[in-house]
Amino acid sequence: MNFIFGSLLWLLPLAAVPIIIHLLQRQRYVQVKFAATDFLRKAIQRVRRRVLLQDLLLLLLRTLAVILVILALARPSAHSQLLDAARAPQLEVVILDTSMSMQQFVGDSNAFSAAQDIAKNIFSNLDDSRDRAALIMASRHAQILSQGSSRQALRSLTAKSLACGNANANWLDAVQIAEDVIGELALENSEVRLTIISDFQDNEWFDGGEAAAAMQLFSDSNVVIDYQTVGAGQTSNVAVHHSTVTPQAVVKGGEVVFSCEVRNYTSRPQQRLLQLSLDGKIIAEKEFELKARSSESFEQMFSLNEVGSRKVEVAITADGLHADDQQSVGLEVVAEWTTILCSNNSDFGNADVSSNFLSYLNLGDQAPLRPIVLGPHQLSTSALNEAQLLILSDLSSLPNSKIKLIESFVAAGGGLLVVVGPQSSTPALQPLMLQLGLKQFEIAGAQQRDALLTIDHTEHPALKLFSDPQWQALLTEVPHRIFQQLDVDGEHQLILSFSATDNDYKSAALLQLHHGKGKVAVSAVAPYARWNRMPEVPGGTMALIYDLLFSLVPQPALPSKLNVTERLDLPHAVTITSPAGKSLRHSSQLTLGVLGAYTIDGHSVGVHSLDSESDLRSIDVSNLPSYSDTQAAAVANTQQQSNAPLAATLLYVLLACLVCESLLSFAIDKRRTA
Numbered sequence: 010m011n012f013i014f015g016s017l018l019w020l021l022p023l024a025a026v027p028i029i030i031h032l033l034q035r036q037r038y039v040q041v042k043f044a045a046t047d048f049l050r051k052a053i054q055r056v057r058r059r060v061l062l063q064d065l066l067l068l069l070l071r072t073l074a075v076i077l078v079i080l081a082l083a084r085p086s087a088h089s090q091l092l093d094a095a096r097a098p099q100l101e102v103v104i105l106d107t108s109m110s111m112q113q114f115v116g117d118s119n120a121f122s123a124a125q126d127i128a129k130n131i132f133s134n135l136d137d138s139r140d141r142a143a144l145i146m147a148s149r150h151a152q153i154l155s156q157g158s159s160r161q162a163l164r165s166l167t168a169k170s171l172a173c174g175n176a177n178a179n180w181l182d183a184v185q186i187a188e189d190v191i192g193e194l195a196l197e198n199s200e201v202r203l204t205i206i207s208d209f210q211d212n213e214w215f216d217g218g219e220a221a222a223a224m225q226l227f228s229d230s231n232v233v234i235d236y237q238t239v240g241a242g243q244t245s246n247v248a249v250h251h252s253t254v255t256p257q258a259v260v261k262g263g264e265v266v267f268s269c270e271v272r273n274y275t276s277r278p279q280q281r282l283l284q285l286s287l288d289g290k291i292i293a294e295k296e297f298e299l300k301a302r303s304s305e306s307f308e309q310m311f312s313l314n315e316v317g318s319r320k321v322e323v324a325i326t327a328d329g330l331h332a333d334d335q336q337s338v339g340l341e342v343v344a345e346w347t348t349i350l351c352s353n354n355s356d357f358g359n360a361d362v363s364s365n366f367l368s369y370l371n372l373g374d375q376a377p378l379r380p381i382v383l384g385p386h387q388l389s390t391s392a393l394n395e396a397q398l399l400i401l402s403d404l405s406s407l408p409n410s411k412i413k414l415i416e417s418f419v420a421a422g423g424g425l426l427v428v429v430g431p432q433s434s435t436p437a438l439q440p441l442m443l444q445l446g447l448k449q450f451e452i453a454g455a456q457q458r459d460a461l462l463t464i465d466h467t468e469h470p471a472l473k474l475f476s477d478p479q480w481q482a483l484l485t486e487v488p489h490r491i492f493q494q495l496d497v498d499g500e501h502q503l504i505l506s507f508s509a510t511d512n513d514y515k516s517a518a519l520l521q522l523h524h525g526k527g528k529v530a531v532s533a534v535a536p537y538a539r540w541n542r543m544p545e546v547p548g549g550t551m552a553l554i555y556d557l558l559f560s561l562v563p564q565p566a567l568p569s570k571l572n573v574t575e576r577l578d579l580p581h582a583v584t585i586t587s588p589a590g591k592s593l594r595h596s597s598q599l600t601l602g603v604l605g606a607y608t609i610d611g612h613s614v615g616v617h618s619l620d621s622e623s624d625l626r627s628i629d630v631s632n633l634p635s636y637s638d639t640q641a642a643a644v645a646n647t648q649q650q651s652n653a654p655l656a657a658t659l660l661y662v663l664l665a666c667l668v669c670e671s672l673l674s675f676a677i678d679k680r681r682t683a
Contacts, residue, residue, distance in 0.1 A: 023075055023079065025072075026075065027068055027071040027072050027075065028068060028072060063673070063677050066673060067670060067673055067674060067677070070666050070669055070670040070673065071670060073666050074663060074666045074667055074670065077659055077662055077663040077666065078663065080659055081659045081660060081663065085659065098139045098140050098141060098196060098199055098200075099135065099136075099140045099141070099199065099200045099201075099202070100140070100141045100142070100143075100191065100194055100195050100196075100199050100200070100201045100202070101131055101132065101135060101140070101141070101142045101143070101159070101202050101204065102142075102143045102145065102187050102190055102191055102194075102201070102202070102203045102204070103128050103131060103132070103142075103143070103144050103145065103162070103203075103204045103205075103206065104145045104146075104147050104183050104184070104187055104203070104204070104205045104206070104207075105124055105125075105128055105144065105145065105146055105147065105154075105166075105206055106121075106124065106147045106178055106205075106206060106207035106208065107121065107146050107147060107148045107171075107172070107173050107174050107178065108147070108148065108173075108174065108176065108177050108178040108210075108622060109173070109174065109175045109176060109177070109330075109332050109333075109573075109618055109619070109622040110208055110210055110240070110330070110622045110623075110625055111124065111173045111207070111208055111239070111240075112173050112330060112331065112332050113208065113240060113244045113246070113329050113330045113625055114244065114329050114330075115239065115240065115244070119173070120208050120239040120240050121172075121173040121239075123239040124206040124207070124237070124239045125166060125167075125171075127204075127206050127237050127239070128144065128162075128166050128204075128206060129163065129166055129167070131204060132144075132159040132162045132163045132166065133159075133163065135159035136159075137158050137159050137160050140159060141156075141157065141158070141159075141194045141199075142155070142156075142157070142158060142159040142161070142162040143155065143156040143157075143162065143187075143190045143194060144156075144162045144165050144166060145183055145186050145187055145190070146171075146183075147178040147179070147180060147183035147207070148174050148176065148178055148179070149174065149176035149177060149178070149179055149574055150179065150182070151178070151179050151180075151182040151183035151186055152186075153186060153190065154166075154171070156190055156193075156194060157194075174602060175332055175573045175602060175603065175604050175618060176573050176574050176602065176619065176622075177213070177574070177619055177621060177622055178207075178213070180213065180214075180219060180220035180223050181219050181220070181223045183223075184220075184223035184224060184226055185223070185226065187203055188226045188227070188230075191203070191230070191232060200233075201230075201231065201232045201233065202232070202233040202234075202235060203227065203232050203233070203234050203235070204235040204236075204237060205234070205235070205236050205237065206237040206239060207236075207237075207238070207239070207240070208238065208239055208240025208625065208627055209236070209238055209240065209627045209628050209630055209633075210240075210621075210622075210624065210625065210626065210627060210628075211624070211626040211627060211628050212621050212624050212626075213621075214627075214628045214633065215628065216632065221633060221634075224633065224634045225634070227634075228634070233635075234633075234634070234635045235635075236630035236633055236635075238627065238630055240625060240627045244275075244328075244329035244330060244625045245275050245277075245279065245328050245329045246274045246275060246328055246329050246330045246333070246623060246625055247271065247272065247273050247274065247275070247279050247281050247299060247325060247326075247328055247334075248271075248272050248274065248330070248333035248334070248618075248620075248623040249269055249270070249271055249283075249323055249324070249325055249333060249334060249335060249336050250269065250270045250271075250272060250304075250333075250336075250617075250620050250623075251268070251269055251270045252267070252268070252269040252321075252323055252336040252337070252338050252570065252615070252617065253267070253268055253269070253338060253569075253570070254266070254267050254321055254338050254340050254569060255268075256470075256559070256562070256564075257339075257340060257341065257564055257565055257568075257569045258340075258341040258342075258343065258562060258563075258564060258565050259313060259340070259341070259342055259343075260342075260343055260344070260345060260346055260377035260559075261313070261314060261315075261316055261342055261343065261344050261345070261377070262312060262313070262314055262377070263312065263313065263342075263377065263559075264310055264311070264312045264313075265310070265311065265312075265313065265340060266308060266309070266310050267285060267308070267309045267310075267311070267321055267323070267338075268306065268307065268308045268309075269306070269307050269323050269336065270304050270305070270306055270307070271283060271297050271299065271304060271305050271306075271307060271325060272299075272303075272304035272623070273299035273300065273301065273302060273303055273304065274302065274623055274624050274625060274626075275301065275302070276301050276302065277301055278298065278299060278300055278301055279297075279299045279328075280296070280297065280298055280299070281296075281297045281299065281325040281326045281328075282294065282295075282296055282297075282325065282326050283295045283296075283297060283307060283323065283324070283325050284323070284324050284325075285307075285309055285321070285322070285323050286321070286322045286323075286324070287311070287319060287320070287321055287322075288319055288320055289320075289322075292309070292311060293309045293311075295307060297325075307323075313340070313342045315342060316342050316343060316344050317341075317342060317611075318339060318340070318341055318342075318611055318612045318613050319339070319340040319341075319342055319613065320337055320338075320339060320340070320606050320613040320615075321337065321338050321339075321340055322335065322336070322337040322606070323335065323336055323337075329625075330623065330625065332604055332618055332622075333618045333622070333623045335604075335605075336570075336615060336617050336618075337570075337605060337606040337613070337615035338569045338570045338613075338615045339565075339567070339568075339569040339570070339606070339612055339613035339614050339615060340569060340613070341565045341612070345376070345377055345378065345379050346377060346378050346379070346397045346398055346558070346559075346562055347379055347381065347395055347396045347397055347398070348370065348378045348379060348380050348381065348396065348397070348398040348399075348400065348558065349380075349381050349382075349383055349388075349392065349393070349396045349398070349399045349400065350363065350366060350367060350370065350380045350381065350382050350383070350400045350402055351383055351384070351385055351388060351399060351400060351401050351402060351404070352382065352384070352402045352403065352404070353384065353385065353403075353404055353405050353406060353432065355384070357382070360538060360544075361403070361430075361431075361432075361537065362402055362403040362428060362430035362431070362432075362535045362536060362537050363402040363403055365536040365537065365538075365543075365544050366400065366402050366428070366536065366554070367380060367382065369536070369547070369550070369551050369554050369555075370554070377555075377559075378398070378555070378558060380400075381396070385404065385406065385407050385408055385411055386408060386411075388411050388414060388415070389414075390414065393414065393415075393418045393423065396418075396423070397423060397424060397562055397563055398423070398424045398425075398426070398558055398561060398562065399415065399418060399423060399424070399425050399426070400425075400426045400428065400558075401415075401425070401426070401427045401428065401438075401441075402428050402430070403428055403429070403430030403431065403432045403433050403535060404432070404433060404434075404437050404438060405432040405433065405434055405437055406434075406437050407437045407438065407440075407441060409440065412440055412441050412444055413444070415441060416441070416444045416445060416524070418527070419445060419524045419525060419527035419528075419529060420524060420525030420526065420527060421525065421526060421527065422525070422526035422527050422563035422564065422566070423527045423563055424527060424528055424529075424530075424558070424561025424562055424563060425445075425527065425528070425529045425530070425561065426529075426530045426532065426557065426558060426561060427441075427442070427529065427530070427531045427532070428532050428535055429452060429493045429495065429531065429532065429533045429535065430493070430535035430537060431455070431493075431535070431537065431539075431540070433452055433493060434452065435450075435451050435452045438450065438452070439451065442531070445522065445524045445529055446499060446500065446522060446523075446524050447497060447498065447499035447501065447522065448498045448499040449496065449497060449498035449499065450495075450496075450497055450498075450499075451495070451496040451497075452493050452494070452495060452496075453493075453494040453495065453496050454493070454494060455491050455492070455493055455494075456491065456492055456493070456494045456507075456516065457490065457491050458490075458509050458514065459488060459489070459490060459509065460488075460489045460492065460507040460508055460509050460514070460516075461485055461486060461487070461488065461489065461507075461508055462484055462485050462487070462489070462505050462506070462507065462508075462518055462534065463485065463505070463506050463507075463508045463515075464481070464484075464485065464504075464505060465503045465504060465505060465506055466502060466503065466504045469502075469504050469521075469560070470556060470559070470560040471504065471519075471530075471553065471556045471557035471559075471560045472484075472504070472553075472556070473556055474552045474553075474556060475552075475553075480549075483546055483548055483549025483550075483552075484549050484553060487541060487542050487543055487546055487549065487550075488541060488542055489507060489534075489540065489541040490540060490541060491539070491540040491541075492507055492516070492518070492533055492534075492535075492540060492541070493533045493535075494516045494533075495516065495517045495520075495531070495533055497517055497520065497531070499522070500522060501520045501521065501522040501531075502520060502521045502522070503517060503519075503520050504518075504519040504520060504521060504530075505518040505519035505534065506518050507533070516533075517531075517533065518532070518533050518534050519531070519532045519533070519534055519557075526563070526564075527561075527563060528560070528561045529561075530557060530560075530561055532557070534553075536550055536554075565612065567609055567610075567612045567614055568614060569613075569614065569615065570614065570615040570616070570617055571601070571614065571615075571616060571617070572616070572617055572618075572619060573601065573602060573604060573616055573617065573618060573619065574600070574619065575600070576599065576600050577599045577600070577601065577609075577614075579599055579609075583609050583610045584608075584609070584610055584611075585599070585607060585608070585609050586607065586608040586609075587603055587605075587607060588603055588604070588605030588606055588607060588616075589603070589605075601614075601616045602616075603616065604616050604617070604618055
């Protein structure tokens with residue numbers, strides 16, 4: 010027998026109170042000697058046994074009454090015995106949310122710890138000998154942690170390996186797994202309950218969303234659904250998002266721009282201090298006053314003089330969710346970019362296109378671009394392996410054997426600039442350009458007309474100097490008397506065009522396309538004194554050439570950042586160190602689940618949280634589907650009915666004891682006073 014209020018059974022020693030009172034009030038006889046004592050002694054002996062029996066019966070009835078009162082207050086229940094005799098075994102399936110938002114603080118603990126406590130209480134109340142249990146983790150990749158006995162579920166729930174992750178939860182997979190587990194473990198006439206313990210983020214569980222729609226799997230099943238909310242819903246949270254550095258690779262002394270967004274996810278204004286650090290040293294700070302549910306951008310430019318892999322970190326004042334309060338990105342700084350200038354000319358003193366290019370690039374040992382002059386026949390795999398940039402300067406011929414070599418260089422990430430000048434010919438360049446992905450490439454011949462350059466893509470990094478109107482004249486007002494007309498078809502981006510001043514004539518002057526991991530730029534803007542006055546305006550032309558080449562520089566093999574759910578392809582063995590400084594085992598496809606800065610072969614890679622996990626608003630779970638409420642009510646009603654006969658029996662017995670005690674006391678008192 011079970012008792013609903015078993016703690017009241019400690020009052021059972023009070024049943025001794027009638028006995029104690031009886032002993033204290035026993036009649037004590039005083040011995041008095043006189044002549045009639047013989048007659049009294051004989052009278053006492055005749056009634057002593059009868060009086061003793063009457064007193065013991067009264068004592069028994071009073072003691073039993075006290076015991077019955079205590080038992081009635083403790084609410085006896087024969088529920089467990091009824092389950093053994095009547096009801097089917099119970100199946101409890103618990104889905105535990107382990108997404109990043111469950112790290113939010115609720116009071117002195119976080120939501121995930123509260124969810125674990127709820128799950129422990131559910132499994133602890135099961136009969137391990139006959140009930141069944143299953144624990145499912147709702148994470149980026151949902152999985153079964155335990156299925157079978159409640160003891161196994163409790164062990165999985167308290168395992169050290171169980172922790173709240175940094176990604177989002179795949180609710181569709183988690184609910185589908187729950188349906189499969191119920192189909193496998195549920196016996197005929199089993200009582201099945203599915204409990205989902207989560208913070209029920211609004212952006213996942215909204216009406217019509219994937220999570221809420223997944224619950225339709227149970228619309229035709231006899232399953233009791235219970236939603237347990239552990240999120241506060243009003244946790245103060247401000248997050249850092251979209252941290253980037255531009256460019257990701259820069260030459261020594263070059264400038265980079267860091268940018269990010271600071272977003273307030275709460276319904277109240279928030280104040281946060283942002284700190285930007287480079288390799289652990291603070292380089293900038295800003296105080297933010299954020300309006301309710303608003304965001305502000307942050308941007309900082311700085312230069313880098315130390316060569317190597319660098320780490321840029323941004324952090325704000327910690328709040329109710331720590332995981333999204335900081336982000337990091339990697340950055341590569343190199344001493345120089347090795348550039349091959351490939352030309353058919355061997356004499357660079359005749360002021361042709363190649364000579365002018367070399368004079369622009371050859372600025373000494375400290376220059377960011379180091380040109381190496383080679384003829385087309387001198388191009389080799391070893392030479393290209395050492396270079397980051399290749400310039401094909403006004404080629405009149407290109408051996409077919411070098412086309413595949415150049416294509417492989419670009420596909421692997423190298424930057425290629427093709428300059429079309431007076432000596433350039435379609436037979437020399439067309440095979441290469443078709444190999445790089447263009448459908449059509451033809452040099453239609455030199456156009457002799459006055460033309461100026463117009464900007465078609467103002468945001469291209471090659472034109473960053475000319476985004477300022479006061480500098481645009483250096484580029485757009487330089488006359489071009491002669492230029493090569495290009496007929497191009499295929500996927501490409503037009504950056505600059507030649508526009509005639511006397512009519513609506515327009516021809517491509519600078520365009521860009523992608524091939525593999527690399528970039529290709531084709532320029533009909535050739536610095537040549539007989540065709541234009543570009544050599545006379547070195548400030549403008551040099552800025553265009555340098556910025557164009559820098560925009561073609563290959564990006565680092567490793568990304569500067571990635572989201573926590575993204576996979577990182579590592580084709581060869583590398584050394585990986587986690588943000589905590591632990592070495593990780595190499596894998597061809599690696600998912601980095603811890604937020605922060607990893608070191609991979611000496612390069613820094615930042616792992617960022619998902620924006621959606623930062624919005625902690627929760628839904629009203631009463632709006633979610635609960636298909637078997639009637640079954641739950643029936644189970645509760647059966648339990649109450651199973652307790653009713655015991656409670657009624659105790660009350661009837663107690664009433665009978667009180668009636669008997671009253672009648673017996675009345676009869677004894679009347680007889681003894683007669």
